[in-house]
Amino acid sequence: MKALDPLLTSPLRLGAMSLLIKMKSASFVWLKKALNATQGNLSIQLNKLKAAEYISIEKRFEGNYPLTEIKITQTGVKAFEDHVRNLKDYLHLD
Amino acid sequence: MHQPNPNLIMMTNHLSPEKQLELIEETIAQAKENLSKHSFPFLFWGWLVSITALVNYVLLGYSAFGEKSYLIWPISTIGAIYMVLYYRKTEKTQSRLTHLEYFLSRLWMVLGAVILLFSFCITFMDLSPWFFFPFIAGLGTIISGVMLKFTPLTLGGILLLAFPVYSVNVSNETLLLLYAAVIILAYLVPGYLLKRKSA
Numbered sequence: 001m002k003a004l005d006p007l008l009t010s011p012l013r014l015g016a017m018s019l020l021i022k023m024k025s026a027s028f029v030w031l032k033k034a035l036n037a038t039q040g041n042l043s044i045q046l047n048k049l050k051a052a053e054y055i056s057i058e059k060r061f062e063g064n065y066p067l068t069e070i071k072i073t074q075t076g077v078k079a080f081e082d083h084v085r086n087l088k089d090y091l092h093l094d
Numbered sequence: 095m096h097q098p099n100p101n102l103i104m105m106t107n108h109l110s111p112e113k114q115l116e117l118i119e120e121t122i123a124q125a126k127e128n129l130s131k132h133s134f135p136f137l138f139w140g141w142l143v144s145i146t147a148l149v150n151y152v153l154l155g156y157s158a159f160g161e162k163s164y165l166i167w168p169i170s171t172i173g174a175i176y177m178v179l180y181y182r183k184t185e186k187t188q189s190r191l192t193h194l195e196y197f198l199s200r201l202w203m204v205l206g207a208v209i210l211l212f213s214f215c216i217t218f219m220d221l222s223p224w225f226f227f228p229f230i231a232g233l234g235t236i237i238s239g240v241m242l243k244f245t246p247l248t249l250g251g252i253l254l255l256a257f258p259v260y261s262v263n264v265s266n267e268t269l270l271l272l273y274a275a276v277i278i279l280a281y282l283v284p285g286y287l288l289k290r291k292s293a
Binding site: 004006008009010011014015018019021022023024025026027029030034062084087088090091093 | 109113196
Protein backbone atom coordinates (compact mmCIF):
# COMPACT_ATOMS: atom_id res chain seq x y z
CA MET A 1 0.00 0.00 0.00
CA LYS A 2 1.39 3.41 -0.98
CA ALA A 3 1.93 6.09 1.67
CA LEU A 4 -0.46 9.02 1.62
CA ASP A 5 0.91 12.25 0.16
CA PRO A 6 1.69 14.42 3.24
CA LEU A 7 1.03 17.57 1.21
CA LEU A 8 -2.57 16.51 0.75
CA THR A 9 -3.40 15.35 4.26
CA SER A 10 -3.72 18.91 5.53
CA PRO A 11 -7.39 19.97 5.42
CA LEU A 12 -6.87 23.37 3.86
CA ARG A 13 -4.53 22.12 1.13
CA LEU A 14 -6.79 19.14 0.42
CA GLY A 15 -9.87 21.42 0.35
CA ALA A 16 -8.14 23.79 -2.07
CA MET A 17 -7.12 20.92 -4.36
CA SER A 18 -10.66 19.44 -4.24
CA LEU A 19 -12.07 22.75 -5.45
CA LEU A 20 -9.38 23.42 -8.03
CA ILE A 21 -9.76 19.97 -9.60
CA LYS A 22 -13.19 21.12 -10.89
CA MET A 23 -11.98 24.51 -12.04
CA LYS A 24 -10.15 25.80 -15.05
CA SER A 25 -9.09 28.68 -12.79
CA ALA A 26 -10.15 30.33 -9.54
CA SER A 27 -9.31 33.62 -7.91
CA PHE A 28 -7.63 33.75 -4.52
CA VAL A 29 -10.59 35.71 -3.12
CA TRP A 30 -13.11 33.10 -4.28
CA LEU A 31 -11.00 30.25 -2.88
CA LYS A 32 -10.61 32.05 0.48
CA LYS A 33 -14.38 32.49 0.74
CA ALA A 34 -15.21 28.96 -0.42
CA LEU A 35 -12.79 27.42 2.10
CA ASN A 36 -13.69 29.81 4.89
CA ALA A 37 -9.95 30.43 5.37
CA THR A 38 -7.90 33.38 6.50
CA GLN A 39 -5.78 35.20 3.93
CA GLY A 40 -2.47 34.45 5.67
CA ASN A 41 -3.07 30.76 6.21
CA LEU A 42 -4.40 30.20 2.71
CA SER A 43 -1.38 32.02 1.24
CA ILE A 44 1.03 29.78 3.16
CA GLN A 45 -0.76 26.57 2.17
CA LEU A 46 -1.08 27.57 -1.49
CA ASN A 47 2.61 28.43 -1.63
CA LYS A 48 3.42 24.91 -0.41
CA LEU A 49 1.27 23.47 -3.20
CA LYS A 50 2.94 25.79 -5.68
CA ALA A 51 6.42 24.71 -4.50
CA ALA A 52 5.42 21.10 -5.26
CA GLU A 53 4.16 22.28 -8.68
CA TYR A 54 0.65 21.09 -7.88
CA ILE A 55 -0.77 24.52 -8.70
CA SER A 56 0.25 27.67 -10.55
CA ILE A 57 -0.35 31.14 -9.17
CA GLU A 58 -0.52 34.09 -11.51
CA LYS A 59 -0.89 37.68 -10.41
CA ARG A 60 -2.23 40.24 -12.86
CA PHE A 61 -4.38 43.32 -13.10
CA GLU A 62 -7.93 43.20 -14.39
CA GLY A 63 -8.82 46.81 -15.06
CA ASN A 64 -7.58 48.66 -11.98
CA TYR A 65 -7.87 45.68 -9.64
CA PRO A 66 -5.22 43.08 -8.82
CA LEU A 67 -6.32 39.50 -9.45
CA THR A 68 -4.56 36.39 -8.20
CA GLU A 69 -5.51 33.47 -10.41
CA ILE A 70 -4.87 29.90 -9.31
CA LYS A 71 -4.89 26.84 -11.52
CA ILE A 72 -4.22 23.20 -10.83
CA THR A 73 -1.37 21.74 -12.94
CA GLN A 74 -1.16 18.33 -14.60
CA THR A 75 1.20 17.26 -11.78
CA GLY A 76 -1.45 18.43 -9.31
CA VAL A 77 -4.24 16.53 -11.07
CA LYS A 78 -2.17 13.33 -11.01
CA ALA A 79 -1.19 13.81 -7.35
CA PHE A 80 -4.84 14.40 -6.40
CA GLU A 81 -6.08 11.36 -8.33
CA ASP A 82 -3.33 9.18 -6.85
CA HIS A 83 -4.19 10.48 -3.39
CA VAL A 84 -7.89 9.61 -3.76
CA ARG A 85 -6.95 6.15 -5.06
CA ASN A 86 -4.56 5.60 -2.11
CA LEU A 87 -7.22 6.75 0.36
CA LYS A 88 -9.69 4.26 -1.10
CA ASP A 89 -7.07 1.50 -0.96
CA TYR A 90 -6.28 2.38 2.63
CA LEU A 91 -9.95 2.24 3.58
CA HIS A 92 -10.51 -0.90 1.48
CA LEU A 93 -13.12 0.86 -0.67
CA ASP A 94 -13.89 -0.09 -4.30
CA MET B 95 -22.66 29.75 -0.89
CA HIS B 96 -22.65 26.62 1.22
CA GLN B 97 -19.68 26.73 3.60
CA PRO B 98 -17.65 23.59 4.25
CA ASN B 99 -17.90 21.98 7.66
CA PRO B 100 -15.62 24.11 9.90
CA ASN B 101 -14.73 21.01 11.90
CA LEU B 102 -13.05 19.64 8.81
CA ILE B 103 -11.22 22.79 7.73
CA MET B 104 -8.87 23.12 10.64
CA MET B 105 -5.72 25.19 10.58
CA THR B 106 -2.81 22.81 10.86
CA ASN B 107 -4.05 19.35 11.86
CA HIS B 108 -3.74 16.49 9.45
CA LEU B 109 -6.89 14.52 8.81
CA SER B 110 -7.60 10.83 9.10
CA PRO B 111 -8.18 9.05 5.75
CA GLU B 112 -11.93 8.83 6.48
CA LYS B 113 -12.15 12.57 7.15
CA GLN B 114 -10.10 13.30 4.05
CA LEU B 115 -12.54 11.45 1.81
CA GLU B 116 -15.44 13.17 3.57
CA LEU B 117 -13.82 16.57 2.97
CA ILE B 118 -13.20 15.81 -0.71
CA GLU B 119 -16.84 14.76 -1.23
CA GLU B 120 -18.21 17.82 0.59
CA THR B 121 -15.95 20.23 -1.22
CA ILE B 122 -16.65 18.81 -4.66
CA ALA B 123 -20.41 18.90 -3.96
CA GLN B 124 -20.04 22.53 -2.90
CA ALA B 125 -18.40 23.41 -6.23
CA LYS B 126 -21.34 21.99 -8.21
CA GLU B 127 -22.08 23.67 -11.54
CA ASN B 128 -24.51 26.58 -11.33
CA LEU B 129 -26.91 25.67 -14.14
CA SER B 130 -28.95 28.88 -14.03
CA LYS B 131 -25.83 30.83 -15.00
CA HIS B 132 -25.86 29.10 -18.40
CA SER B 133 -29.33 30.39 -19.29
CA PHE B 134 -28.21 33.87 -20.40
CA PRO B 135 -27.05 33.08 -23.98
CA PHE B 136 -30.25 31.13 -24.71
CA LEU B 137 -32.48 33.89 -23.38
CA PHE B 138 -30.45 36.49 -25.28
CA TRP B 139 -30.71 34.59 -28.59
CA GLY B 140 -34.30 33.57 -27.91
CA TRP B 141 -35.55 37.13 -27.52
CA LEU B 142 -33.27 38.66 -30.16
CA VAL B 143 -34.07 36.20 -32.93
CA SER B 144 -37.78 35.64 -32.23
CA ILE B 145 -38.56 39.39 -32.07
CA THR B 146 -36.41 40.09 -35.14
CA ALA B 147 -38.11 37.30 -37.10
CA LEU B 148 -41.58 38.62 -36.20
CA VAL B 149 -40.68 42.25 -37.06
CA ASN B 150 -39.14 40.97 -40.28
CA TYR B 151 -42.33 39.08 -41.11
CA VAL B 152 -44.43 42.24 -40.64
CA LEU B 153 -42.01 44.37 -42.71
CA LEU B 154 -41.89 41.80 -45.47
CA GLY B 155 -45.64 41.38 -45.76
CA TYR B 156 -47.02 44.76 -44.81
CA SER B 157 -44.41 47.42 -45.68
CA ALA B 158 -42.96 48.91 -48.83
CA PHE B 159 -39.47 47.56 -48.08
CA GLY B 160 -40.25 44.15 -49.56
CA GLU B 161 -37.19 41.92 -50.00
CA LYS B 162 -34.95 44.71 -48.65
CA SER B 163 -36.40 44.19 -45.18
CA TYR B 164 -34.42 41.03 -44.37
CA LEU B 165 -33.20 42.02 -40.91
CA ILE B 166 -32.86 38.55 -39.50
CA TRP B 167 -29.41 37.67 -40.86
CA PRO B 168 -27.54 40.95 -40.21
CA ILE B 169 -29.01 41.06 -36.68
CA SER B 170 -28.01 37.44 -36.05
CA THR B 171 -24.49 38.36 -37.17
CA ILE B 172 -24.40 41.33 -34.76
CA GLY B 173 -25.69 38.98 -32.03
CA ALA B 174 -22.83 36.55 -32.77
CA ILE B 175 -20.26 39.37 -32.42
CA TYR B 176 -21.85 40.40 -29.11
CA MET B 177 -21.73 36.82 -27.79
CA VAL B 178 -18.03 36.41 -28.67
CA LEU B 179 -17.28 39.66 -26.77
CA TYR B 180 -19.56 38.62 -23.87
CA TYR B 181 -17.78 35.28 -23.39
CA ARG B 182 -14.34 36.87 -23.61
CA LYS B 183 -15.25 39.45 -20.96
CA THR B 184 -16.94 36.88 -18.69
CA GLU B 185 -13.91 34.58 -18.82
CA LYS B 186 -11.61 37.41 -17.78
CA THR B 187 -13.68 38.89 -14.99
CA GLN B 188 -15.38 36.04 -13.16
CA SER B 189 -13.85 34.82 -9.94
CA ARG B 190 -13.86 31.20 -10.96
CA LEU B 191 -14.23 29.29 -14.20
CA THR B 192 -15.25 25.63 -14.22
CA HIS B 193 -14.01 23.30 -16.97
CA LEU B 194 -17.57 23.10 -18.30
CA GLU B 195 -17.98 26.90 -18.43
CA TYR B 196 -14.66 27.14 -20.27
CA PHE B 197 -15.65 24.43 -22.75
CA LEU B 198 -19.05 25.98 -23.49
CA SER B 199 -17.65 29.49 -23.86
CA ARG B 200 -15.03 28.23 -26.35
CA LEU B 201 -17.66 26.20 -28.22
CA TRP B 202 -19.91 29.24 -28.71
CA MET B 203 -16.98 31.49 -29.57
CA VAL B 204 -15.94 29.08 -32.32
CA LEU B 205 -19.53 28.72 -33.60
CA GLY B 206 -19.91 32.51 -33.47
CA ALA B 207 -16.76 32.85 -35.58
CA VAL B 208 -18.13 30.26 -38.06
CA ILE B 209 -21.37 32.27 -38.35
CA LEU B 210 -19.35 35.44 -39.00
CA LEU B 211 -17.29 33.67 -41.65
CA PHE B 212 -20.47 32.34 -43.22
CA SER B 213 -22.05 35.82 -43.19
CA PHE B 214 -19.03 37.02 -45.17
CA CYS B 215 -19.10 34.07 -47.62
CA ILE B 216 -22.83 34.44 -48.29
CA THR B 217 -22.15 37.74 -50.10
CA PHE B 218 -20.42 35.93 -52.97
CA MET B 219 -21.45 32.26 -52.62
CA ASP B 220 -24.78 30.58 -53.20
CA LEU B 221 -25.47 29.42 -49.65
CA SER B 222 -28.85 29.33 -47.92
CA PRO B 223 -28.98 31.10 -44.54
CA TRP B 224 -32.11 29.06 -43.75
CA PHE B 225 -29.92 26.00 -43.71
CA PHE B 226 -26.76 27.34 -42.17
CA PHE B 227 -27.91 29.51 -39.21
CA PRO B 228 -30.35 26.97 -37.68
CA PHE B 229 -27.91 24.12 -38.32
CA ILE B 230 -24.96 25.77 -36.54
CA ALA B 231 -27.15 27.12 -33.72
CA GLY B 232 -28.82 23.70 -33.32
CA LEU B 233 -25.49 21.89 -33.20
CA GLY B 234 -24.18 24.17 -30.44
CA THR B 235 -27.45 23.85 -28.52
CA ILE B 236 -27.43 20.03 -28.64
CA ILE B 237 -23.81 19.93 -27.39
CA SER B 238 -24.66 22.44 -24.62
CA GLY B 239 -27.74 20.42 -23.58
CA VAL B 240 -25.77 17.17 -23.47
CA MET B 241 -22.87 18.71 -21.52
CA LEU B 242 -25.24 20.39 -19.03
CA LYS B 243 -27.30 17.18 -18.84
CA PHE B 244 -30.39 19.29 -19.51
CA THR B 245 -32.83 17.46 -21.80
CA PRO B 246 -35.11 20.42 -22.76
CA LEU B 247 -32.09 22.16 -24.27
CA THR B 248 -30.98 19.04 -26.14
CA LEU B 249 -34.50 18.63 -27.57
CA GLY B 250 -34.54 22.33 -28.52
CA GLY B 251 -31.23 21.83 -30.33
CA ILE B 252 -32.64 18.87 -32.28
CA LEU B 253 -35.69 20.96 -33.27
CA LEU B 254 -33.38 23.71 -34.53
CA LEU B 255 -30.93 21.39 -36.27
CA ALA B 256 -33.80 19.71 -38.16
CA PHE B 257 -35.25 23.07 -39.27
CA PRO B 258 -33.83 22.83 -42.83
CA VAL B 259 -35.59 19.46 -43.21
CA TYR B 260 -39.13 20.24 -42.05
CA SER B 261 -39.16 23.77 -43.48
CA VAL B 262 -38.26 22.69 -47.01
CA ASN B 263 -41.72 23.30 -48.52
CA VAL B 264 -42.61 26.40 -46.52
CA SER B 265 -42.87 29.78 -48.31
CA ASN B 266 -40.29 32.49 -47.57
CA GLU B 267 -42.65 34.69 -45.56
CA THR B 268 -44.01 31.81 -43.48
CA LEU B 269 -40.42 30.67 -42.82
CA LEU B 270 -39.97 33.73 -40.63
CA LEU B 271 -43.03 32.89 -38.54
CA LEU B 272 -41.98 29.25 -38.27
CA TYR B 273 -38.43 30.27 -37.32
CA ALA B 274 -39.75 32.58 -34.55
CA ALA B 275 -41.86 29.73 -33.16
CA VAL B 276 -38.95 27.29 -33.31
CA ILE B 277 -36.62 29.75 -31.56
CA ILE B 278 -39.20 30.26 -28.78
CA LEU B 279 -39.42 26.48 -28.28
CA ALA B 280 -35.72 25.78 -28.73
CA TYR B 281 -34.23 28.71 -26.77
CA LEU B 282 -36.73 30.66 -24.67
CA VAL B 283 -38.57 27.73 -23.08
CA PRO B 284 -35.41 25.76 -22.13
CA GLY B 285 -33.65 29.05 -21.25
CA TYR B 286 -36.27 29.95 -18.63
CA LEU B 287 -36.38 26.37 -17.32
CA LEU B 288 -32.59 26.49 -16.98
CA LYS B 289 -32.74 29.84 -15.21
CA ARG B 290 -34.96 28.32 -12.53
CA LYS B 291 -32.38 25.63 -11.78
CA SER B 292 -30.39 26.34 -8.64
CA ALA B 293 -26.71 25.46 -8.08
